[in-house]
Every structure is written in C-alpha cells, then in structure tokens.
Amino acid sequence: xxxxxxxxxxxxxxxxxxxxxxxxxxxxxxxxxxxxxxxxxxxxxxxxxxxxxxxxxxxxxxxxxxxxxxxxxxxxxxxxxxxxxxxxxxxxxxxxxxxxxxxxxxxxxxxxxxxxxxxxxxxxxxxxxxxxxxxxxxxxxxxxxxxxxxxxxxxxxxxxxxxxxxxxxxxxxxxxxxxxxxxxxxxxxxxxxxxxxxxxxxxxxxxxxxxxxxxxxxxxxxxxxxxxxxxxxxxxxxxxxxxxxxxxxxxxxxxxxxxxxxxxxxxxxxxxxxxxxxxxxxxxxxxxxxxxxxxxxxxxxxxxxxxxxxxxxxxxxxxxxxxxxxxxxxxxxxxxxxxxxxxxxxxxxxxxxxxxxxxxxxxxxxxxxxxxxxxxxxxxxxxxxxxxxxxxxxxxxxxxxxxxxxxxxxxx
Ligand SMILES: Cc1ncc(COP(=O)(O)O)c(C=O)c1O
Numbered sequence: 001x002x003x004x005x006x007x008x009x010x011x012x013x014x015x016x017x018x019x020x021x022x023x024x025x026x027x028x029x030x031x032x033x034x035x036x037x038x039x040x041x042x043x044x045x046x047x048x049x050x051x052x053x054x055x056x057x058x059x060x061x062x063x064x065x066x067x068x069x070x071x072x073x074x075x076x077x078x079x080x081x082x083x084x085x086x087x088x089x090x091x092x093x094x095x096x097x098x099x100x101x102x103x104x105x106x107x108x109x110x111x112x113x114x115x116x117x118x119x120x121x122x123x124x125x126x127x128x129x130x131x132x133x134x135x136x137x138x139x140x141x142x143x144x145x146x147x148x149x150x151x152x153x154x155x156x157x158x159x160x161x162x163x164x165x166x167x168x169x170x171x172x173x174x175x176x177x178x179x180x181x182x183x184x185x186x187x188x189x190x191x192x193x194x195x196x197x198x199x200x201x202x203x204x205x206x207x208x209x210x211x212x213x214x215x216x217x218x219x220x221x222x223x224x225x226x227x228x229x230x231x232x233x234x235x236x237x238x239x240x241x242x243x244x245x246x247x248x249x250x251x252x253x254x255x256x257x258x259x260x261x262x263x264x265x266x267x268x269x270x271x272x273x274x275x276x277x278x279x280x281x282x283x284x285x286x287x288x289x290x291x292x293x294x295x296x297x298x299x300x301x302x303x304x305x306x307x308x309x310x311x312x313x314x315x316x317x318x319x320x321x322x323x324x325x326x327x328x329x330x331x332x333x334x335x336x337x338x339x340x341x342x343x344x345x346x347x348x349x350x351x352x353x354x355x356x357x358x359x360x361x362x363x364x365x366x367x368x369x370x371x372x373x374x375x376x377x378x379x380x381x382x383x384x385x386x387x388x389x390x391x392x393x394x395x396x397x398x399x400x401x402x403x404x405x406x407x408x409x410x411x412x
C-alpha cells in the first residue's frame with residue numbers, strides 16, 4: 001500500500017530552530033550548562049498597557065470577521081502609512097495567527113516561483129514547498145552586508161523561465177544575519193523592471209538599531225506585500241498576532257486568502273485582536289527605544305568580544321542575531337561545527353546550512369537573547385548608559401557564553 005502521508009509533506013522536517021531548543025533542554029536536564037544562543041525569542045515583557053487591554057477583553061467570545069477586527073486593521077493601516085508613506089487601506093489588511101501563517105497563505109495562493117536570498121529564515125523554503133512553488137536560492141555575500149546586489153538579483157531573475165510569476169522574499173533586519181538592507185531602492189528598481197512581486201517580511205523592522213523604519217515598499221508600493229506582527233518588537237510571539245498588507249494592485253489575492261483563512265483557522269482569537277489595537281494605536285516610543293538600546297548594546301558586546309582572526313562577523317544592525325563565520329579546516333560542515341561547539345562549550349547555535357547556505361560555509365546564527373529581559377528592562381533608566389558592567393550584571397549567560405566561544409575558537 002502507498003504511504004498515507006503525501007511525499008512532499010513527509011520530506012518536511014521539524015524546524016531546526018525548535019530542534020536545537022529541544023536538544024539544549026535535553027542537555028540541561030542532564031545537568032550541563034547550556035548557553036541558549038540557538039533560539040530567537042524576545043526576552044522582554046510585553047508593554048503593560050497592551051497586557052491590560054488583553055485582560056479587559058478576555059470575556060469576549062464571539063467570532064470576529066475572517067479578515068480581522070476592522071479597528072485593528074485601521075490602526076495597522078495608519079501604522080504602515082506613517083512608516084512607509086504608503087496607503088495599504090484597511091480593506092487590504094488581513095489579520096493572521098502570526099505572520100508565518102500570512103506567508104503560508106500567500107504560498108498556497110500564489111502561482112509561480114520564489115526567490116529567497118541566502119541567508120533566509122528557516123521556514124521560507126518549506127512553506128514554498130507546501131505551496132508547490134519552486135524555490136531559487138540567491139546566495140549573498142558579506143561585502144554587500146548579506147543582501148543581494150541589484151546585479152545579482154537581475155542575474156537570478158534572468159536565469160528563471162520568463163513566463164513564470166516570481167516573488168522575491170526580503171527580510172530586513174535579517175534573521176539570521178542581523179544586518180539591515182542598504183540597497184532597497186536598487187532592489188526595488190530591478191524587481192519593478194521585471195515585474196517581480198516582493199514579500200517584505202518586516203517582523204523585525206521595528207527593531208532597527210538606527211531607529212529608522214526602512215521598507216522596500218517605499219520604492220515599490222504597487223507590488224509589495226508586507227507582513228508584520230507583535231512577535232518580535234513587543235515580545236508577544238505566543239499571542240500569535242500577525243498581519244498581511246496587500247497592495248491595491250494585488251487585491252485579487254485577497255478573496256483567495258480570505259477563503260483559505262476561513263477554511264483553516266477561521267479568524268484570530270478575539271481578545272488578542274482587541275488588545276492589539278492598543279499595540280498599533282500608540283507608538284510605544286519609550287518602550288521601543290529601550291528595547292532597541294538594550295539589544296544593540298548586548299549585540300555590540302558580543303560582536304566586540306567575538307570578532308578575531310578566527311571569527312568574522314558583521315556588527316549588529318537590528319533584530320537579535322549575529323552571524324559569526326568560523327575560519328577552520330577541521331569541520332566539514334556548519335552543522336558539524338555547531339555540534340562540536342555545543343558539546344565542547346555548551347553554546348547552542350544554528351548552522352548556516354539551515355538558512356540556505358552551502359553546508360561547507362562555516363556560518364552560524366547566534367541569537368543574543370539568553371538573558372532576563374524583564375530585569376534588564378527594569379534597570380535601564382538611561383538608554384545611553386548601558387555599559388559592559390550592566391551587560392555583565394544583567395546578561396551573564398551571554399557574557400560567559402561569548403567568552404567560552406571566543407576561547408574555543410582560538411584553538412581552531
Ligand atoms: C524572519 C522571520 N519572519 C517571520 C517570523 C514569524 O513570526 P510570527 O509568525 O511569530 O509573526 C519569524 C519568527 O521567528 C522570523 O524570524
């Protein structure tokens with residue numbers, strides 16, 4: 001008898017991000033100290049005002065419209081207008097259980113192929129496979145801050161059958177490199193020339209350390225989808241509140257996406273949608289400044305103390321990741337390298353091969369969030385005064401893990 005599970009689904013493996021977390025937990029249960037640099041989760045508390053709104057709305061039990069609460073969509077529309085200068089009307093916004101689901105719906109609906117710059121987030125490729133959309137990886141380099149150049153993008157587009165529709169996925173600040181794209185305008189020009197759609201994953205854009213919100217939609221609003229949500233900037237990953245903004249020219253997608261939503265999750269839970277109005281109605285400026293300042297300081301500490309003639313690394317620009325590259329001849333793949341590091345130092349990181357790089361590239365993803373964000377947040381009164389002493393006090397695991405990693409690399 002043939003297998004009861006579809007072949008393409010069988011091939012999917014559990015996201016490596018979760019696997020490394022499980023493996024770390026296992027080591028901890030055996031009494032080993034593990035530095036959790038593998039799992040990317042915001043350590044900060046959700047702003048009180050937003051939590052209060054969730055409490056106040058906990059009694060609500062009715063289903064909301066599939067597309068989401070109109071007032072929430074209106075606030076998100078305004079939020080995007082102030083950040084990108086573009087009008088994504090509330091009618092073109094879909095509230096989803098996390099932005100991950102929004103992207104999956106696009107893959108399910110889209111008829112075409114996908115260009116993913118490497119490094120790219122672990123779920124992009126499996127999602128495209130679920131949607132039966134062919135993936136074209138586009139490897140980037142350190143010299144362009146780990147984003148494609150216009151030329152590289154154009155070359156890739158030209159190598160693909162012209163008749164097929166294309167989506168370029170862009171994620172800045174980037175998971176895993178922690179870098180911000182400096183050539184959005186150039187990429188927009190190329191995408192526009194070849195009528196390539198863009199899926200701009202802006203889940204980390206509020207965590208840009210230069211305090212600017214840069215979106216490719218500024219230069220290419222007509223064919224850019226934007227996804228975002230509460231998971232990163234306000235640490236509410238478990239609330240599962242994301243959104244998708246569809247450009248007016250692509251409104252044809254909306255009814256299909258709504259059908260897919262209605263036949264799967266129906267609508268995002270009601271209390272969270274009401275609470276999220278608060279998240280988008282106000283700027284939460286002080287909160288965001290503080291969160292960015294702490295992340296920037298911790299990221300810089302890691303960067304300064306790791307970079308050496310054995311470890312190449314770009315300075316932190318946003319999100320909470322760095323992508324160290326280890327110069328070595330000992331290990332054949334980045335995954336073997338990560339295993340050895342976990343075994344010998346207790347530092348858990350993810351291999352670059354999980355993010356679209358060839359296995360023999362010695363890149364890794366380091367997430368510098370292994371600290372008590374509530375304590376750190378409470379103790380910062382002046383963002384410009386976060387020094388090494390504070391980092392040692394409030395992020396001791398990061399400090400110790402970095403020291404172990406740096407010493408380990410000396411023997412490479
Ligand atoms: C690059 C990137 N995009 C999207 C997501 C999905 O976030 P969520 O579904 O929680 O909105 C994540 C989460 O880790 C991510 O790292």
